[in-house]
Each structure stands twice: as C-alpha cells, then as structure tokens.
Amino acid sequence: MLVIYAPALAAALASFAVPGAVQGARAGLLCAAVAAHFLKRVLEVLLVHRYSGSMPLGTALLISSCYLFNAVAMIYVQRLSRGLPEPAVDLLYPGVLAFAVGAAGNFYHHLLLSRLRAGGGAGGDKGYKIPRGGLFELVACPHYLFEIVAFFGFAMIAQTVYALVVAVGSAAYLAGRSSATRKWYASKFEEFPASVKALVPYVW
Template identity: 75%
Template sequence: MWPSSTLLPFLYTPPSSAYVAAMSVVSLVSLANAGLAELRGNHMAYSKFWHVVSGAGATTTNQRQRGGGALLKSRDGMLVAYAPALVAAAASFAVPGAVDGARAEILSAALAIHFLKRVLEVLFVHRYSGSMPLDTAVTIGTSYLLSTVTMIYAQHLSHGLPDPPIDLLYPGVAVFAVGIAGNFYHHYLLSRLRAGGGGGGDKGYKIPSGGLFELVVCPHYLFEIVGFFGFAMISQTLYALALATGTAAYLTGRSCATRRWYQSKFEEFPARIKALVPFVL
C-alpha cells in the first residue's frame, strides 16, 4: 500500500496499481542511473559525445562494428524516437474513457503538444551530421511511449479520487508553457549555430551564444526539465512526479557532460558558464 497523500498534499493518493507503482520506481531509477552514466562518460549512441568523449569511431563502418546493428540517419532516428509518443497522446482522446475530466484532457493535450513540437523540430529546426543506431532509436522511442501511456493511465486511475488539497493544474499549465517555449527558443539558437557549419564532425560545432547560453551550456535542458515538472503539476500524480525527477537527474548528467565536452574542444570556453542552472550548477 502507498502512504497517504496527506504526506504530499499536492498529489493524488497513488492508485492500487502494481504497474504504475513499478513504472514510478523504474522511471526514476533508470533515468537517474542514465544521468550518472553520462557523468561517467558512458553516453547513449545518438550524440556528439558518443563519437568524441567516449572515443567511438567516427565513421559509419566503425559505428557498425561497435554497435553491431543497423544505422539510421539521425533525423530518421529521432522521428522513430518521438513519433510513437505523439501518436499515443493524440490517440488517447479517441479511446473511450481514457481521458476523463479537464485535468486529464489538459495533460493529454500537453503531452501531444510536447511531442508534436519535437517532431516538428526534427523536421524543420535541428541540424544533423551523423547517424543513430536503430536499436538506440527504438529504445528511446519505447521509453517515451511507455512514459506517455503510463502518465495518461495514472491520470485515468485518479479520476473520481478526492482532489489534492493544493491544486496545481493551472500553475502547471503556465510552467509547461514556459518550459516548451524556452526549450524551443534555445533549440532554434543551436540550429542557427550549425546552419552554416559544413559537413559535420567537430567542424560543425561552436560555442553557443544568445539567450541563457550566456550563462549555461544547456538552457534547452533546463527548460526541458521545467516542462516535465509542468506535466507533474498538471497531473499531480506520483508517477508524473517520479518521471520529472528522473528526467531532471538525467539531464543534469548530460548537461555536465556537455560542459565538459565544450571545455575539451574550446580553449577559450568561459569558466563563468555553468552546466544547467545559472550561477549555481
């Protein structure tokens, strides 16, 4: 049995669902562990860190030898990662009883907007210079799909339960809006850096500037975390909070790895620029 929600007055009482309970633990622990792996230099095979920091081969042949599987163009790989979750969030409105009440509708809409933004960024904003192993794309896509479905399902199970004493629904909408807008803006700034970067490799990378890039190397991750806590505030379920906390742990690790990468590639990298949180971290 879960403890009473009076311990956390901003959460619904967790449902008696072994699946949701297990997913809450798995999401938090696995994402936190992935963040630690980033700090240790064990990076997922979809970014510049895999090739440069981890010392993986730079060529397609070497990638195949290391990964032992098929490669996708990075753009296609990210579509595989994001599209299933988008479809699931949008489809929840068509499943009878899946979306009950204003809170559930807003949550599903926010999830659909989040992944639609990601898909549109893949198609029209991001610049790519490498490949992604198929198994990595499928793993990421499965993770996003499961987290989206579980968040919607946990919200469905809370229907009819007493509302939490502290209602965070509409503040959560505002937090989510800030997160998605800030994340998009800084992704746009990154894309402009690489628009004329040439044919890939290290030559396509520059020290980011503009926006919060003047203070941290990963403001897009900072706003991604803000967006996930927006989900948690909208939902007010334990699973959404666990997912947001795990996401924050993972992206903190990636941000520190990113800062370390920039320091290794650019002698003039400013020491005043933090990894994720201005003036702090």
C-alpha cells in the first residue's frame, strides 16, 4: 500500500520546491491539501490499517500511477489557471473546511475499522464483523462518504473543471464500492440491519 500512496505524496511535496509551481493562496492550499491527503494515507498504512490479504505488484503500480497522475494534474491545472479571472463565487475556504471534515471523518472511521480487526473474532471469514460506532450505525461505508467529502473539498479549493471531474469520478467509484460492500455484509451476516444504507444516511 505504500507503493500506492507514497509517489503521490512525494509529488505533492515536491511541488513546493518547483519554482513557480505554487503561487497564491489557492494553489498553495490545494498543494497542501493534496500532500495532507496522501500523508494521512501513508501514516494510516504504517500505523492504522490491518490488511487481510495482499495485492499483486502490477495492480499496485497501476493504482499508484492513477493517484500520482491525478495529484500532479490537479496541481498542474491549477498552475495553468493562473492569471484567469477568479470565480464569481469563491469556494476556497469552504473547500478547506470540507477537506478537513472529510479527512477527519475518514480517519476516524478507519480507526474504528482497525479496532474491529484487531480482535479478530467469529461471525465471518477472517474475523470480519459488522462495523459499529460513528456513522457505521447508519451506512456501511462512512469512510468512503467522508473521502468523497474530502475530494469535493479539493474541487472547491481548486475551482477547476479537472478537480471537479476527479471528485465526481471518485464519488462514482466509491459509491459502487459502498453498494458492493453493503451487499457483502447483508449476505454474510443475517443480523445486518436493513436500515443501514450503503453510503448516504437515510437515503442510499
């Protein structure tokens, strides 16, 4: 998992050292948010997550390339937008808030998942249990919900079409994963609550 996240982190940090790459509050905060996002992921790999399987190196490199490309492209497109008129509605600081809420919520629910795995237990393959606590009482994948919030935080900070496309694409992908995860829990555990939605509390 370090192979997946570390290159994007390195690229985001390196952008601060590239002359002219980061100028102005919007570009600086976007680079900082991208770096913080991947730093959090690297630290979670080292200190939080508990993995039940492995991933082929080829798959890891492919995913890593996608994260690296998106990180670099968001920062580069922000550089290309320099000199263009500022948006009529400035979403920079609401975007910083959305990113912070998304990152914090994602981290908290990752902690809950790691504690669930720590004890192992019966009731499913490899010690899986129904997650409890936080928004797990309402949705199967609150960590994905908050990750989507963080990606839309990127889009609000950047206010570029590319960052918005990344956010929408990420939301669609994570919505699909949330739906599949909920179906897995429902098939594996007879006691899985029917009221627990896939991603959005009380809605879906």
